Amino acid sequence: MQKLHSNQRMSKIVVHNQTVYLCGQVGNAEDDIKAQTLTCLEKIESLLQEVGSDKSKLLMATVWVKSMSDFAAMNEVWDKWFEGVQPPARACGESALARPELLVEITAIAAE
Numbered sequence: 001m002q003k004l005h006s007n008q009r010m011s012k013i014v015v016h017n018q019t020v021y022l023c024g025q026v027g028n029a030e031d032d033i034k035a036q037t038l039t040c041l042e043k044i045e046s047l048l049q050e051v052g053s054d055k056s057k058l059l060m061a062t063v064w065v066k067s068m069s070d071f072a073a074m075n076e077v078w079d080k081w082f083e084g085v086q087p088p089a090r091a092c093g094e095s096a097l098a099r100p101e102l103l104v105e106i107t108a109i110a111a112e
Helices: 033-050 068-081
Strands: 002-006 011-016 019-026 058-065 089-094 104-111
Touching: 011 033, 019 033, 033 058, 033 068, 033 104, 058 068, 068 089
Parallel strands: 058 089
Antiparallel strands: 002 011, 011 019, 019 104, 058 104
16 A cells, blocks of 8 residues: 555545545635636646556546536536546535635545
8 A cells, every 4th residue: 555645634645456546636715616626637637647547547536516506617627627538437516615715626536
């Protein structure tokens, strides 16, 4: 097992049995839902690349949005990001996030 970018609270990446687990990724608090979603996805891609994986190997994503009124806008960015790549299984729900300015958080599991 490998844990990367760890602190007392969590690790950003955990690799175990050729599976990559990522902690929740958020965008910049001052941005709108589309920009925050894109930032989350770019961070996920960067973390996956660090361990030799990529978005085509994503198995599962969990998306939390602050408000389901942002669901369509988040999906626009999501769908464009996965153009040409089969998307992972996904769950999406409405949730209070760590700070009121955050509009979306995404966690992901991928094959190595």
